[in-house]
Amino acid sequence: MSTREYMLGNVAIARGIVEGGGQVISGYPGTPSSEIIGTLAGMKERDFYVEWSVNEKVALEVAAGAAMTGVRSVVTMKHVGLNVAADPLLTLAYTGVKGSMIIIVADDPSCHSSQNEQDTRRYSQFSLIPCLDPCTPQEAKDMIPYAFEFSNKVQMPVIFRPTTRISHGKSDVELGPVNETRPAAEFVKELERWVMVPKNARVQHPHLLELQKDILNELENSPWNSLELSDGAKVGVIASGIASVYAKEAIIKQGINASFLKIGTYPVPENKIRTLMENSERIIIFEEMEPVVEEQVRIIAQETGSNVEVIGKLQGPVPRIYELNTDICSDVLADVLELERPDVPAEVAEDFDYDRCRIDLPMRPPVMCPGCSHRSTFHVMKKVYGKDAIFPSDIGCYTLGIQSGTVDTTLCMGGSITVASGMYQAGEKKPICCSIGDSTFFHTGMNGLLNAIYNKADITVTIVDNRITAMTGHQPNPGMGKLVTGEETSEVDLEALCKGLGAGFVETADPYDLKQTEEVFKRAKEYKGTSVVITEQLCVIDAKRSGIRRTPFTIDAEKCTGCRLCVNLGCPAIEFDTNTRKASINAMCTGCGVCAALCKFDAITEVKK
Amino acid sequence: MSSEGISKFDLVIAGVGGQGTILASDIIGKAAVKGNMSVRAAETHGMAQRGGSVVNHIRLGCELGSMIPMKGADVLLALEPSEALRYLEFLSDDGTIIVNTDPILPVTVTSGLCTYPDVDAIISKLEETHKVKAFNATELAKEAGHPQSMNVVMVGAVSNYLPISVDTMLECVKELVPPKTIDINAKAFEMGRNIAQE
Numbered sequence: 001m002s003t004r005e006y007m008l009g010n011v012a013i014a015r016g017i018v019e020g021g022g023q024v025i026s027g028y029p030g031t032p033s034s035e036i037i038g039t040l041a042g043m044k045e046r047d048f049y050v051e052w053s054v055n056e057k058v059a060l061e062v063a064a065g066a067a068m069t070g071v072r073s074v075v076t077m078k079h080v081g082l083n084v085a086a087d088p089l090l091t092l093a094y095t096g097v098k099g100s101m102i103i104i105v106a107d108d109p110s111c112h113s114s115q116n117e118q119d120t121r122r123y124s125q126f127s128l129i130p131c132l133d134p135c136t137p138q139e140a141k142d143m144i145p146y147a148f149e150f151s152n153k154v155q156m157p158v159i160f161r162p163t164t165r166i167s168h169g170k171s172d173v174e175l176g177p178v179n180e181t182r183p184a185a186e187f188v189k190e191l192e193r194w195v196m197v198p199k200n201a202r203v204q205h206p207h208l209l210e211l212q213k214d215i216l217n218e219l220e221n222s223p224w225n226s227l228e229l230s231d232g233a234k235v236g237v238i239a240s241g242i243a244s245v246y247a248k249e250a251i252i253k254q255g256i257n258a259s260f261l262k263i264g265t266y267p268v269p270e271n272k273i274r275t276l277m278e279n280s281e282r283i284i285i286f287e288e289m290e291p292v293v294e295e296q297v298r299i300i301a302q303e304t305g306s307n308v309e310v311i312g313k314l315q316g317p318v319p320r321i322y323e324l325n326t327d328i329c330s331d332v333l334a335d336v337l338e339l340e341r342p343d344v345p346a347e348v349a350e351d352f353d354y355d356r357c358r359i360d361l362p363m364r365p366p367v368m369c370p371g372c373s374h375r376s377t378f379h380v381m382k383k384v385y386g387k388d389a390i391f392p393s394d395i396g397c398y399t400l401g402i403q404s405g406t407v408d409t410t411l412c413m414g415g416s417i418t419v420a421s422g423m424y425q426a427g428e429k430k431p432i433c434c435s436i437g438d439s440t441f442f443h444t445g446m447n448g449l450l451n452a453i454y455n456k457a458d459i460t461v462t463i464v465d466n467r468i469t470a471m472t473g474h475q476p477n478p479g480m481g482k483l484v485t486g487e488e489t490s491e492v493d494l495e496a497l498c499k500g501l502g503a504g505f506v507e508t509a510d511p512y513d514l515k516q517t518e519e520v521f522k523r524a525k526e527y528k529g530t531s532v533v534i535t536e537q538l539c540v541i542d543a544k545r546s547g548i549r550r551t552p553f554t555i556d557a558e559k560c561t562g563c564r565l566c567v568n569l570g571c572p573a574i575e576f577d578t579n580t581r582k583a584s585i586n587a588m589c590t591g592c593g594v595c596a597a598l599c600k601f602d603a604i605t606e607v608k609k
Numbered sequence: 610m611s612s613e614g615i616s617k618f619d620l621v622i623a624g625v626g627g628q629g630t631i632l633a634s635d636i637i638g639k640a641a642v643k644g645n646m647s648v649r650a651a652e653t654h655g656m657a658q659r660g661g662s663v664v665n666h667i668r669l670g671c672e673l674g675s676m677i678p679m680k681g682a683d684v685l686l687a688l689e690p691s692e693a694l695r696y697l698e699f700l701s702d703d704g705t706i707i708v709n710t711d712p713i714l715p716v717t718v719t720s721g722l723c724t725y726p727d728v729d730a731i732i733s734k735l736e737e738t739h740k741v742k743a744f745n746a747t748e749l750a751k752e753a754g755h756p757q758s759m760n761v762v763m764v765g766a767v768s769n770y771l772p773i774s775v776d777t778m779l780e781c782v783k784e785l786v787p788p789k790t791i792d793i794n795a796k797a798f799e800m801g802r803n804i805a806q807e
Contacts, residue, residue, distance in 0.1 A: 004642055005642065006635070006638045006639045006641070006642040006648065031654055032654060112653075112654075113654070136649075136672075136674075165651055165674065165675060165676065168651065168652055168653075168654050169649065169650065169651050169652075169675040170634075170635075170638055170648070170649070170650035170651070170652065170675070171647075171648060171649050171650070171675070172641070172642045172646075172647050172648050242674065245673040245674035246673075246674050246676075248673055249615055249673045249674060249678075252614050252615055253612070253615065253678075325674075325676050325678065326673075326674065326676065326678045327678045327679050330678070360723070360724070360726065361691050361694055361695055361726070362691065362714075362715050362717050362718045362723035362724065362725050362726075363715065363717045363722070363723055364625065364660070364661055364662040364691075364692075364695075364715040364717065365661060365715070365716075365717065366626065366659050366660055366661035367659060367660045367661070367715075367716050368659070369659055369660075403716075473654075564721075567719065567720055567721070568720070570716055570720060571716075572660055572715075572716050572719065574719060575714060575719040576719055576720070576721055578721065
């Protein structure tokens with residue numbers, strides 16, 4: 001039987017967790033990290049505990065608690081999630097773990113689906129927690145069992161940092177054996193270690209610093225760092241993580257004789273860097289995002305009095321923004337080594353001039369699905385609060401409401417209510433109505449709502465509740481009464497929760513019912529203080545999957561006056577023919593009926609069977 | 610073009626979120642592994658997914674990164690005509706374009722912000738620089754039994770070019786599509802394969 005399978009990087013990482021004998025796995029969904037827990041939860045036979053936690057801080061603490069009892073735990077999140085979990089992270093470095101703990105943080109260079117492109121390796125430096133940086137899905141899988149072992153050996157958590165192209169890359173992956181041993185959970189009281197009162201923290205910090213030497217020694221010779229010295233080469237290339245495969249391809253393509261140091265661990269392998277330095281006149285460094293390796297190389301060069309020329313991101317020409325690729329590496333190598341540039345310079349990709357085709361391509365931005373209830377919520381919100389109102393929003397599908405004119409700010413998870421409060425407290429007189437999804441509300445929105453109510457912010461908080469965490473791929477959350485494994489659990493009552501936090505006005509509306517929703521919003525606007533409107537309707541994709549079939553709608557061309565009221569809703573199922581000046585409904589219609597309610601000429605009706 | 614020491618065959622699949630580009634790329638990737646070939650692929654997830662422009666890269670016989678360099682692809686498989694043009698820069702000068710001529714209008718067009726170019730104009734533009742196989746794959750899929758099998762029609766079409774046996778490809782189609790739709794998809798695959806041979 002073949003042990004080679006075609007899999008997504010995140011599925012390979014999940015496999016690595018199984019092979020390494022992971023016992024407690026927690027996380028919060030975030031692209032590109034989400035499929036790791038999804039894959040583990042979907043396994044038919046499971047001998048580990050897996051959960052979606054309500055946010056990354058909570059998830060990290062759950063995994064930390066497990067690792068304190070001596071078992072192998074994993075927490076998963078995306079890079080911005082680590083900011084939420086940064087508080088426990090920095091102290092966890094002091095306490096360390098007794099079992100093993102891997103902190104998986106997926107980075108997203110180029111912001112494919114993120115609000116910034118921060119580099120998790122900086123948190124590794126900051127917290128003094130070692131970090132592994134895979135270059136392929138295969139290596140990502142293989143690193144996980146190693147990380148468990150390593151973490152246990154040094155009694156420290158390990159950060160594992162895949163990037164988008166690893167997490168959402170696919171590859172043939174050679175499977176390995178599954179570690180069958182399962183250490184039993186047993187917490188041993190060690191107050192000096194687990195209780196970080198100042199007296200203990202003052203002892204743990206020097207211990208943590210002392211530990212760095214052991215960590216460096218262990219990682220230096222791990223399989224994830226490799227140095228190939230090439231005969232007669234005056235150039236050394238250092239590349240880390242996924243940049244190492246881009247750099248390798250560029251070197252082959254250009255036929256360059258260069259020594260090559262591939263780095264997959266932080267702290268970086270200092271001895272290998274020294275050896276390369278002794279054998280090179282110039283060193284070119286490729287790494288995704290921040291110049292983390294480059295800074296270390298420069299420090300080593302200064303320490304050793306080396307004259308080697310260091311070329312990277314700090315002074316250019318390697319870009320410090322967006323993701324790298326083979327073309328960028330080829331161009332840098334060509335420019336630095338004064339070779340002929342390959343026939344297609346990398347910047348062509350970014351500056352590709354569509355006019356060159358002499359055909360204008362229509363923009364194709366991602367949009368809310370046909371029939372998505374967020375669209376009608378936003379429509380009503382805009383109508384009631386007016387164009388001049390301020391609409392802070394949050395992170396989720398509804399951020400696409402930017403096209404509806406109802407997303408004025410997006411800072412971070414849970415940031416909508418707090419930003420709205422700040423605007424009100426600053427003295428802003430315009431009406432303020434913010435929006436936040438159900439999952440985001442459970443994540444960090446609740447604290448913001450509590451704060452708004454307590455401090456008497458006169459704002460409206462709209463919880464766009466589609467009963468699922470849709471944006472990241474339909475993960476369950478505490479509003480659904482369902483665990484990641486499908487098992488039933490208590491279902492949170494959003495209205496009762498908001499009232500419990502002290503809200504004086506809480507009403508729920510069905511956003512498909514425009515009239516009712518409008519009335520609720522009007523009352524909320526009138527209310528003096530923090531009002532909460534919950535617009536509840538199933539996510540259309542989830543509705544379809546659970547077998548809900550609504551009759552699609554059609555437009556009577558005779559009755560259509562071409563007023564475009566329905567078109568302005570921005571639903572992909574509604575088209576407008578500029579020749580006939582009539583609207584029509586295409587096959588994407590999911591039968592929400594919102595456009596029919598909008599039409600003043602009764603031109604939109606259900607399709608008759 | 611894919612080259613020695615790097616990759617045996619580089620394929621770019623372009624389309625619109627929801628058309629099934631990931632399934633198309635999965636069929637090919639899985640078939641490559643069955644054919645004992647290393648494979649690397651990259652796909653579009655998350656925010657760009659729904660209704661947005663998506664592109665997948667697949668590299669057969671490649672052990673490096675999954676991203677195909679500019680002008681590196683041997684074939685550009687476009688599930689939607691305007692998307693062929695959008696990702697044309699990935700195709701090598703002597704590469705081939707296989708394109709579904711059935712357009713999907715983006716909201717920017719339906720709401721009147723942009724206009725959609727004439728499909729014939731897109732095709733003749735592509736033909737100016739490259740070999741083009743253009744046909745209405747959505748119609749063929751309907752004939753096969755369901756318009757949703759359009760992606761498998763396109764997989765059938767590209768199977769003529771891939772260094773993977775047809776039997777292995779068809780086997781993977783059957784393994785990856787929903788069980789109820791195996792017959793429809795097998796037919797869709799054959800129809801796509803035949804039309805691209807003409």
